[in-house]
Amino acid sequence: MGEMIFLQPVFKETLWGGNKLRTMFGYQIPSDHTGEGWMVSAHPNGDDQITEGTYKGQTLSWLWKNHRELFGGLSGDVFPLLVKIIDAKDDLSIQVHPDNAYAAEHEHGALGKTECWYVLDCDPDSTIVVGHNAKSKEELKEMIDQKRWTELIRILPLHKGDFFQITPGTVHAIRKGSVILEIQQSSDITYRLYDYDRLQNGKPRELHLQKSIDVITCPCEENRPVIQTIQKEGYQESLMVQCPFYRVSRIKVSEKASFVQDKPFQIISVFAGEGTFDGRPVKMGDNFIIPYQYGSYTVSGALEFMVSSVN
Numbered sequence: 001m002g003e004m005i006f007l008q009p010v011f012k013e014t015l016w017g018g019n020k021l022r023t024m025f026g027y028q029i030p031s032d033h034t035g036e037g038w039m040v041s042a043h044p045n046g047d048d049q050i051t052e053g054t055y056k057g058q059t060l061s062w063l064w065k066n067h068r069e070l071f072g073g074l075s076g077d078v079f080p081l082l083v084k085i086i087d088a089k090d091d092l093s094i095q096v097h098p099d100n101a102y103a104a105e106h107e108h109g110a111l112g113k114t115e116c117w118y119v120l121d122c123d124p125d126s127t128i129v130v131g132h133n134a135k136s137k138e139e140l141k142e143m144i145d146q147k148r149w150t151e152l153i154r155i156l157p158l159h160k161g162d163f164f165q166i167t168p169g170t171v172h173a174i175r176k177g178s179v180i181l182e183i184q185q186s187s188d189i190t191y192r193l194y195d196y197d198r199l200q201n202g203k204p205r206e207l208h209l210q211k212s213i214d215v216i217t218c219p220c221e222e223n224r225p226v227i228q229t230i231q232k233e234g235y236q237e238s239l240m241v242q243c244p245f246y247r248v249s250r251i252k253v254s255e256k257a258s259f260v261q262d263k264p265f266q267i268i269s270v271f272a273g274e275g276t277f278d279g280r281p282v283k284m285g286d287n288f289i290i291p292y293q294y295g296s297y298t299v300s301g302a303l304e305f306m307v308s309s310v311n
């Protein structure tokens, strides 16, 4: 059976962050420039603390190290996933992540990063950068050398409920006016390609052009998943993505439904409505872990949530 694991998020102040983590979700955030909430994280740059139950006060990395049975005995030095909520009041820099092989060789054995985005909210006419228009590495280098940024980057319109899978080597940037749930490999390796020539403390931020050119896939992949929704007993399920690193599905319950926890662990990210999980009240913005062999659980209320697990 076991207990669900609730966590205190780590919040990150950023140049481009806003205050929607407070106004949309009611989190206690430190400033009006809080760009990221690390909602489920065991990463050393933001290791969440457990807020209730047997392991209250311990961190998620501690739990991973000392109670691997709660995660189905998975192997690996680090808890594999990281779930963030991102509030972009301003544009983020245009960036790319390496894959596991490149990161292992060039970043002291760190993991690469595959990530996915679910758009929780966005302003009208918002856009996002996913992909690029260079047909080959040569053309990519040429466009970067000649600073033909607007020609290079691929800008797409953005809508609430959109979903994107960002594989390593994909040029991407979250832009102003969007609030995004991000599920990713637990990695913090980012190569910055272009920062709109902005200054921080009077200086441009460091770019990583050579590493970016090394890892950018040319031509870019068209990897927008096709999402299918299935009606099940008491709920709707949409499989958003299944890749070597994670499986993410969106669930919509309107009154009551039962589920079975049949994965090494499940991360639940409630993004709309409120209700209960086995009687425990939850609401929009709550993220928690259902451990291995928890068994079945009952969800009551009108709520929507993501279920993230590893394969």
Ligand code: ZN
Pocket: 095, 097, 115, 166, 172
């Ligand atoms: Zn990224």
